[in-house]
Amino acid sequence: MNSSPFTFESFLSGSCKAIRSSFLREILDIAGMSGIISFAGGLPNPDLFPVSQIRIALDQVMSDGGKSTLQYSGSQGYLPLREWIAGRYYKRFGIKVAPDNILITNGSQQALDLAGKLFLDPGDCILMEKPSYIGAIQAFSAYDIKMEQISLEHDGISITELKEKCRRCNPKFLYGIPNYQNPSGISYSEGKRLLLAEWLRTKKLPFIEDDPYSEIYFTKTNGIPVSFLLPEQCILTGSFSKMISPGIRTGWMLVPDKLKSYLLKAKQAADLHTNNIVQQLIYRFLVDNDVDMHLDRIRIHYHQQKETMLMLARHFLPQRTRFTNPDGGMFIWATLPDEFDTTELVKYAISEKVIFVPGKTFYVNGEGNHSMRLNFTSSSPDEMEDGMKRLRQAINLYMEHMKVKV
């Protein structure tokens, strides 16, 4: 019998030790500090939350459903809500999907975790965009796997690099965000979607298509999901976080027939089913309100916020900084001249009471040091201007201390 004190260390799983911490979640504390202007979070603008409509919808749900709303319910999710989602795809893309192929999840974060449960064994390899969504990196890292990133070109993922990387590792799937990608803001062109679907078909590689910003477009609607070009090989996720509210933690997965029973078991094992009150609340909100007008309001507002942010960033950030100009979503990606290390710069920024997410956060191999992600949805124009001025001040101090000249 060993007499050393008890420690959990030797009991922890390889997966648990492999889970990456989320820079974003960690800085939420800083971002929430009084006086800080945050370009860091991925928070929707709370002024656009339909608070009073939700209050009415909730009351309706409790008055209509009563007891049944509070009981255990099916693992797949509230059928009328799944029917609404299916109807929305038909309305938007003319594609018929069966509500039975939709599973309701706790936000699309859980969809990513369930995809991990379905496909990933320790040591497996997956492919994702470079840069990629930090929540996905975190969800998949919990399966103790290897991630390979594929460069994003201006019109989407690089097919050339995809072919090359796919030869090197034997990937379980490709994960990507074709619309207003987080963090880059890049969208796949129609041509790239077709090319990708064709390549995936030939390679017989599954695709996890993450689509949380689909409804948050600015000047034109987005292209058809790759999942509709290759339904038997793809999982498409969606979310009400940006359409309605992220605090309600409700999203969904659209999966091929072959995965349905596995996915249902994985959801049962994870948490039995998604919260019932909120599923019914969302459905009531969707049918009792003019959703398109609600979304148009968000689109117009975010579009204007993007324009303001981009104008200010062009004005205050160093010359030779390159920007993406997204037509939807919540983020601009800025790549500073090579002299700048944004992981260092963010420390200066925090002391000037402004914060962004350093590019490195979105890479699995330490790249991205010259880039930053700028969120444009959660600051007012005045805060944006103040924040950009502070960021300029941080840049000046950084240049002075680091003896950088641009």
Next chain:
Amino acid sequence: MNSSPFTFESFLSGSCKAIRSSFLREILDIAGMSGIISFAGGLPNPDLFPVSQIRIALDQVMSDGGKSTLQYSGSQGYLPLREWIAGRYYKRFGIKVAPDNILITNGSQQALDLAGKLFLDPGDCILMEKPSYIGAIQAFSAYDIKMEQISLEHDGISITELKEKCRRCNPKFLYGIPNYQNPSGISYSEGKRLLLAEWLRTKKLPFIEDDPYSEIYFTKTNGIPVSFLLPEQCILTGSFSKMISPGIRTGWMLVPDKLKSYLLKAKQAADLHTNNIVQQLIYRFLVDNDVDMHLDRIRIHYHQQKETMLMLARHFLPQRTRFTNPDGGMFIWATLPDEFDTTELVKYAISEKVIFVPGKTFYVNGEGNHSMRLNFTSSSPDEMEDGMKRLRQAINLYMEHMKVKV
């Protein structure tokens, strides 16, 4: 290039293939069929759901919190709710726990899944009671592990068998339900709790203590959680499913300091945070209502339901059937004479429009064939009597067809 059609089979994880299906979830469809009397589910009695108080609490939450209720929030959960839980432990057991050691989960099912994420690698071994909770078997099976079951004696888990089985495999943890265990209804005696804590301390083995029925006692309060006897080695889970409503999917985990950061990352990776509206709703309900009176109502009702069910079962089930007589929770465990195979009997029962869960469901190795779990919370006395008469009829048909004489 292989020209066979695409199939997901070769992409699925070992874990995904290992997830057991839940007999319970599968029979919910049958249990929900019109005319069926169900002793199968683990459903709380919906007549005891505080519908109108929840409706009021929800409206209050939306009126007080508004926008902030709908925004992303911290992964650990709503602080006032965690403080309430800590305060409740102090009130009940005189034990001080820090709200910072509590994480809010989507029901205790997610707590089990997160425990799996923390500890389990493929091929690991864990110990659990025999029989054990099917949701736990399902959650842990998703980690592609080996489960060893330890007999339950009338006063709790067999320490002798625990010692023996622990020598044979090298377990990552013991999982157990010391209060009104699901499915057996058995509770650990005070002496057994002390013995178990002492043995776990000597063995340096972590204990996952699942405690969803703790507040649903009948004649006397339950003993101290083993986790309070050995806090540095235990995870204690709790749930509002039986106290308030299961449809709200809210539970919690109490963990030692050493696990906090790992658990927080695991929760982030799984779904960022638990639904905000509902966490605030629960808190409002708890502080604006007399919780103890609400719980006393449940206790009195379930106690009476248990007495009725036990009386009827003794009357209608075969002689030599043995029953547990739980002092809380939701289930009676009946062990029929050896001539009966409950996995076969349930088919006769379904054709007579009554359903129970066959004992085998709660065993990992095919044992339990003579037992059944009877839920007493979700049927009225009249339904119970009708159901038991139908079950007797099913037993008669079974005996006739199987040429069983008792």
